[in-house]
Amino acid sequence: MPNERLRAALYTKGLTVHALAEKVGVDPKTVERWITQDRQPYRRTRLAVASALDTDETYLWPEALTKEQVVSASSSEIVTIYPHRWAVPRDAWGRLFAEAQNEIGILVYSGLFLAEDNGVQRLLADKARAGVKVRILLGDPDSSQVAERGVDEGIGESMAAKVRGVIALYKPLRAVEGVEFRLHSTVLYNSIYFADDEVFVNTHVYGVPASNAPFWHLRKIPGGEIVTTYLDSFERVWESAKPLPRGE
Numbered sequence: 001m002p003n004e005r006l007r008a009a010l011y012t013k014g015l016t017v018h019a020l021a022e023k024v025g026v027d028p029k030t031v032e033r034w035i036t037q038d039r040q041p042y043r044r045t046r047l048a049v050a051s052a053l054d055t056d057e058t059y060l061w062p063e064a065l066t067k068e069q070v071v072s073a074s075s076s077e078i079v080t081i082y083p084h085r086w087a088v089p090r091d092a093w094g095r096l097f098a099e100a101q102n103e104i105g106i107l108v109y110s111g112l113f114l115a116e117d118n119g120v121q122r123l124l125a126d127k128a129r130a131g132v133k134v135r136i137l138l139g140d141p142d143s144s145q146v147a148e149r150g151v152d153e154g155i156g157e158s159m160a161a162k163v164r165g166v167i168a169l170y171k172p173l174r175a176v177e178g179v180e181f182r183l184h185s186t187v188l189y190n191s192i193y194f195a196d197d198e199v200f201v202n203t204h205v206y207g208v209p210a211s212n213a214p215f216w217h218l219r220k221i222p223g224g225e226i227v228t229t230y231l232d233s234f235e236r237v238w239e240s241a242k243p244l245p246r247g248e
Contacts, residue, residue, distance in 0.1 A: 003038045006060050009053040010035075024048040040064055047222050057222050073223030082215040085202050092200075092217075093193075097123050100132050100195035107184075107192040107234050109139035109149055110162040113211070115169040128178030136170070136181050137234075137241055139163050143185035153209050167244070174244070182241035192234050199227050 010020060017035070021028040024045055033039045034049075040061050041049070050057040057064060082088050097104055097120065104127060106114070114120050128134045139146040141163040150159030173179055191202040191210060197220035205213045220227035 001038055003035050003060070006049075006053075007035050009055050009060065013053050015053070020049065020052060023052045050222065056228060058225065069223060070225060073221055074226045076221055077218050077224040077226045078216065079219050080217040082217070085211045085213060085215045088200075088215055088217075093117075093120060094123060096193065096195050096198055096200060097127060099198065100127055102196050103133045103135070103194075105135045105137075105192065105194045105231075105234050105238075107137040107188070107237055109146055109159065109188055109191070110166045111138070111191065112162050112166055115166040121170070121173050124179065125173055125176045128176050131178070134179040135238060136179070137184050137237055138166060138181065138244070139188065140183040140185045140242070141167075143183075145185050145187055149188070149204075152206055154207070181244040182238060183244050184237050184241040186237050186240070190230070190233075192230050194231065194234070197227060199230055201230055 010017070015023075017031045018028045021031045025048075026041070026045065030039075030041075034041065040046070040063075043057075043064070046057045046061060046064060050060060053060070058070070093114070104124065108114075124134050139149070139159075141160040146160050146163060147157070150156050153159065167181075170181065174181055189204055191204070193200040193202075199216075199218040199220070201216040201218065202210050203214045203216070204210060218227050218230070
């Protein structure tokens with residue numbers, strides 16, 4: 001069967017068969033066979049192709065890695081696990097966002113601790129002005145999901161008030177070109193913060209404030225699936241969220 005994923009990835013990236021062949025150092029006929037006959041190149045070449053197309057090896061060739069290889073690679077994506085968010089060194093947040101070259105994403109209900117950090121806000125603004133795409137998802141303060149999270153944490157209506165306060169705190173950042181805010185109405189199992197392939201995940205635990213919940217530091221590696229799972233989740237929430245106008 002043809003490899004339609006590879007064909008589509010080429011089209012999306014705007015590359016021809018000949019251009020990809022030149023990038024990875026193979027004959028164009030070889031690339032044609034990858035597409036039309038679903039041939040699998042050696043892993044080093046698969047990684048080069050995935051890099052050239054800004055996608056994952058396992059997306060282009062789902063059967064390429066054994067289950068054991070996927071498990072091993074995924075385990076290697078875990079950089080550090082902290083028992084609580086408050087245990088994460090403060091400068092780790094600055095390093096995360098400062099190293100972004102292409103994209104920054106934040107998915108929270110309120111994320112008050114970030115909104116109150118003027119240094120982080122300046123860094124996000126500087127990154128956006130430098131061409132980095134910055135996307136921030138906040139909980140819709142009028143949603144039942146935000147209300148329920150307030151009950152879960154024992155703060156009731158204060159959760160919605162926190163979100164409204166954060167929206168106000170972000171007013172200067174919302175005016176920066178390249179920064180986009182949306183409001184979501186999803187059950188948030190984890191807060192997600194990422195810069196390119198580096199990801200922070202703040203787990204949410206019933207009855208426990210987010211600052212006291214366990215926290216994962218992840219970094220994507222070829223063949224791993226943990227980071228991809230969280231980034232895909234961010235995209236699904238983003239697609240269903242509603243834009244927050246700059247003037248509100």
